[in-house]
Amino acid sequence: MNPLERLRARRAAEDAGEDPSMTTPEAAMGRMDKPYGAHDPTLPPPVDSTLDQAPIPLEHRLRMYELQQEIRQVETQLHRLFVMGLVQGTSHLYTGMEATAAAFGTLLRSDDYSFATYRGHGHTLARGASMKGLIGEMLGRESGLLGGKGGSMHLTSVEHGMLGSYAIIGAHLCIANGAAWSARYRGTDQVAVAFFGDGTTNIGAFHEALNFAAVYDLPVVFVCENNLYMEYTPIGQITAVEHPAADRAPAYGLESIVVDGNDADAVYLTARDALEKARSGGGPSLIETLTYRHGGHSRADPGTYRPSAEVEAWKDRDPIPLYHQRLLRIGVDESTLTGIQTSVAERVDEATEDAKAAAKPDPSVIFTDVYADGGYQWRN
Numbered sequence: 544m545n546p547l548e549r550l551r552a553r554r555a556a557e558d559a560g561e562d563p564s565m566t567t568p569e570a571a572m573g574r575m576d577k578p579y580g581a582h583d584p585t586l587p588p589p590v591d592s593t594l595d596q597a598p599i600p601l602e603h604r605l606r607m608y609e610l611q612q613e614i615r616q617v618e619t620q621l622h623r624l625f626v627m628g629l630v631q632g633t634s635h636l637y638t639g640m641e642a643t644a645a646a647f648g649t650l651l652r653s654d655d656y657s658f659a660t661y662r663g664h665g666h667t668l669a670r671g672a673s674m675k676g677l678i679g680e681m682l683g684r685e686s687g688l689l690g691g692k693g694g695s696m697h698l699t700s701v702e703h704g705m706l707g708s709y710a711i712i713g714a715h716l717c718i719a720n721g722a723a724w725s726a727r728y729r730g731t732d733q734v735a736v737a738f739f740g741d742g743t744t745n746i747g748a749f750h751e752a753l754n755f756a757a758v759y760d761l762p763v764v765f766v767c768e769n770n771l772y773m774e775y776t777p778i779g780q781i782t783a784v785e786h787p788a789a790d791r792a793p794a795y796g797l798e799s800i801v802v803d804g805n806d807a808d809a810v811y812l813t814a815r816d817a818l819e820k821a822r823s824g825g826g827p828s829l830i831e832t833l834t835y836r837h838g839g840h841s842r843a844d845p846g847t848y849r850p851s852a853e854v855e856a857w858k859d860r861d862p863i864p865l866y867h868q869r870l871l872r873i874g875v876d877e878s879t880l881t882g883i884q885t886s887v888a889e890r891v892d893e894a895t896e897d898a899k900a901a902a903k904p905d906p907s908v909i910f911t912d913v914y915a916d917g918g919y920q921w922r923n
């Protein structure tokens with residue numbers, strides 16, 4: 544029964560005073576044939592072992608390994624700091640999804656622009672923002688990237704081309720178009736990249752932004768990180784197509800691209816082509832990376848609506864051990880990788896101590912960095 548037929552059946556049942564179950568929210572949702580939360584697991588794709596031979600410079604591979612370690616270790620530390628009550632507000636961890644930010648972070652030029660959602664710790668670190676600035680921001684300290692006034696959901700570092708984390712779903716895709724437009728207007732070959740989730744593909748701004756970028760051939764790359772869930776709802780339950788981003792790409796004259804988002808090399812190769820295309824005047828791309836978050840949607844969510852077989856299967860496809868094994872297979876020493884892990888751990892500890900020791904901002908700073916005192920000027 545399709546949704547329209549279901550609605551008609553519900554109306555008919557209501558009119559006849561029959562079948563009260565048809566009036567439940569679940570029934571009204573049309574596609575929800577099973578009780579809320581009950582759905583078949585979606586398992587990860589097999590690893591593509593041919594990527595071992597991919598033409599990727601070793602220094603880029605080591606950088607991707609380091610970035611994935613940085614993101615994982617910083618977020619593990621942030622979680623500890625939450626439990627200790629040192630971080631206020633909520634946060635959305637990127638654990639399990641690091642490969643996408645690491646691949647783009649390795650490839651983006653320092654003058655390119657990037658835009659993330661509230662799940663943006665990884666994208667911010669990947670642009671080279673400091674751990675001290677990021678952890679300081681999470682602890683609400685003066686030393687934070689935004690002087691302690693933004694927090695997890697608003698991470699921004701203009702000097703690193705990280706033009707913000709946006710909590711309004713889809714809004715930043717249109718803003719990324721603006722950055723791309725500005726680059727073209729100024730005659731530079733900068734590229735703007737917007738990262739967003741699968742749930743974003745059902746909101747108007749996504750379609751508006753894709754159409755606009757395609758019509759004006761803007762140097763922008765849209766990256767849908769499909770982690771199979773919106774907040775608590777599986778994307779498949781409320782989307783008419785299997786691949787929420789890639790299947791819509793042809794509607795805007797774009798190629799349908801789906802890539803293994805848990806393999807940094809797979810993302811790297813696709814990202815390299817899309818960035819090169821945008822930089823050389825070839826217009827926008829839309830990439831869908833298949834991935835999974837290890838935890839719940841946010842700090843408050845244990846994520847129990849997911850089938851445990853699915854969670855376990857994706858944890859087995861953790862992007863970091865996968866990449867570790869690949870680097871060993873292509874001849875990198877275990878000691879080199881351990882060295883990277885240890886150096887990242889030392890930097891995380893140092894950044895944590897720095898943040899804890901930093902001062903909290905004076906309340907008077909509430910009135911600074913606002914439009915009235917010239918805080919808008921960085922936009923010009």
Ligand SMILES: Cc1ncc(C[n+]2csc(CCOP(=O)(O)OP(=O)(O)O)c2C)c(N)n1
Nearest residue numbers: 662710711712740741742743770772773774
């Ligand atoms: C315009 C708008 N509508 C609703 C919300 C509430 N909301 C916050 S996160 C979220 C789910 C987004 O899912 P997805 O795009 O898949 O991103 P993910 O959290 O999986 O990274 C929603 C609906 C919002 N922030 N903005």
Ligand SMILES: [Mg+2]
Nearest residue numbers: 740741772773
């Ligand atoms: Mg999602």
